[in-house]
Amino acid sequence: MSERQKSILDAAVRVIARTGVRGLRVEQLAAEAGISTALIYYHFGDRAGLLRRTLEHINDRAADYTQSTGVELDLLLLQELQDTEAVRVNSTAWGELRATAVFNEELREPLADSTRVWVAEIADAIRRAHPDAPATDVAERLTALVEGLSERWLSGSITLDRARDLLRGAIALELPDR
Amino acid sequence: MSERQKSILDAAVRVIARTGVRGLRVEQLAAEAGISTALIYYHFGDRAGLLRRTLEHINDRAADYTQSTGVELDLLLLQELQDTEAVRVNSTAWGELRATAVFNEELREPLADSTRVWVAEIADAIRRAHPDAPATDVAERLTALVEGLSERWLSGSITLDRARDLLRGAIALELPDR
DNA sequence: GTCTATAGGAAGATAGAC
DNA sequence: GTCTATCTTCCTATAGAC
Numbered sequence: 001m002s003e004r005q006k007s008i009l010d011a012a013v014r015v016i017a018r019t020g021v022r023g024l025r026v027e028q029l030a031a032e033a034g035i036s037t038a039l040i041y042y043h044f045g046d047r048a049g050l051l052r053r054t055l056e057h058i059n060d061r062a063a064d065y066t067q068s069t070g071v072e073l074d075l076l077l078l079q080e081l082q083d084t085e086a087v088r089v090n091s092t093a094w095g096e097l098r099a100t101a102v103f104n105e106e107l108r109e110p111l112a113d114s115t116r117v118w119v120a121e122i123a124d125a126i127r128r129a130h131p132d133a134p135a136t137d138v139a140e141r142l143t144a145l146v147e148g149l150s151e152r153w154l155s156g157s158i159t160l161d162r163a164r165d166l167l168r169g170a171i172a173l174e175l176p177d178r
Numbered sequence: 179m180s181e182r183q184k185s186i187l188d189a190a191v192r193v194i195a196r197t198g199v200r201g202l203r204v205e206q207l208a209a210e211a212g213i214s215t216a217l218i219y220y221h222f223g224d225r226a227g228l229l230r231r232t233l234e235h236i237n238d239r240a241a242d243y244t245q246s247t248g249v250e251l252d253l254l255l256l257q258e259l260q261d262t263e264a265v266r267v268n269s270t271a272w273g274e275l276r277a278t279a280v281f282n283e284e285l286r287e288p289l290a291d292s293t294r295v296w297v298a299e300i301a302d303a304i305r306r307a308h309p310d311a312p313a314t315d316v317a318e319r320l321t322a323l324v325e326g327l328s329e330r331w332l333s334g335s336i337t338l339d340r341a342r343d344l345l346r347g348a349i350a351l352e353l354p355d356r
Numbered sequence: 357g358t359c360t361a362t363a364g365g366a367a368g369a370t371a372g373a374c
Numbered sequence: 375g376t377c378t379a380t381c382t383t384c385c386t387a388t389a390g391a392c
Contacts, residue, residue, distance in 0.1 A: 022200030098333050099329075140340075151276055173352065
């Protein structure tokens with residue numbers, strides 16, 4: 001994949017984080033990337049192709065993002081609930097990806113793969129810190145909770161601080177210090 | 179609100195559950211409702227107004243849906259994870275509502291209100307069955323988890339059975355039998 | 357590979373009759 | 375209140391030059 005393509009996809013993630021998948025206009029993306037619309041079609045064929053590649057790209061970014069063997073579990077989960085540009089963009093795009101996959105068969109498999117990877121990473125961290133805990137179940141519950149809380153935060157139903165408190169509470173329950 | 183309006187809004191919920199908010203076409207909705215597009219504009223002004231009213235309607239439906247003083251807590255939560263037409267339509271529409279609200283200020287307040295109502299109902303059920311539990315925290319965590327699991331289920335990242343198992347596990351942890 | 361210019365079509369919205 | 379017919383706008387996509 002060329003640098004140009006990467007930069008277009010990065011721009012697409014930003015636009016999606018701002019306007020949602022439904023709000024992504026090819027012309028707007030062209031402006032964001034500083035190129036013409038024709039070039040986007042040259043590289044990605046059509047809007048659907050662009051979208052597919054963008055959402056795969058979000059997956060890749062998410063994978064990079066979480067790479068953190070050795071980092072504290074608390075941090076690993078709580079870092080998904082932070083008011084920084086990077087987290088906001090990623091979480092918003094990720095939420096859009098999941099919401100889009102509900103109506104788009106093509107996206108389901110890559111989405112499920114990414115979810116699996118993320119859950120596995122959290123499960124590993126759990127195993128390191130709490131060898132006796134049922135790591136897979138706990139990881140699956142905590143990550144699903146993070147997604148639920150994140151969506152509530154981004155949609156304005158809950159404050160970030162409250163979301164973080166609730167997550168901390170869940171971690172304490174799932175992984176009591178022995 | 180007239181019966182006609184209600185029937186249009188019901189049709190809109192069905193269409194949204196099938197195609198998502200982004201997929202809702204006024205013409206398609208007209209077909210679903212068995213009327214002309216002009217009539218939709220007569221009743222709701224424009225697409226945005228239609229959408230706003232529809233999403234409020236989803237809120238109302240969700241409120242009705244949960245009305246169940248006296249029902250077991252387990253049932254109350256687990257009934258959100260069921261493969262019936264009604265649950266699927268409601269959950270899908272609800273997910274779309276939340277995803278849309280991320281990019282639509284106007285929807286946030288009604289969405290937050292509905293969320294509050296739902297959480298409060300669950301909290302009441304908790305208080306009845308487990309007087310000593312921190313009902314509000316538990317209710318907020320369990321409902322957020324339901325939303326996260328529901329979205330994973332609808333987007334094909336998890337089976338329904340697995341989602342139900344995980345939820346049961348969380349309930350057991352949050353509300354241990356004394 | 358990249359642009360400008362534009363074709364073509366889909367979807368939102370309205371006019372006007374009944 | 376409701377319809378048919380149509381306008382208009384917006385957006386995807388392509389043609390063709392560089």
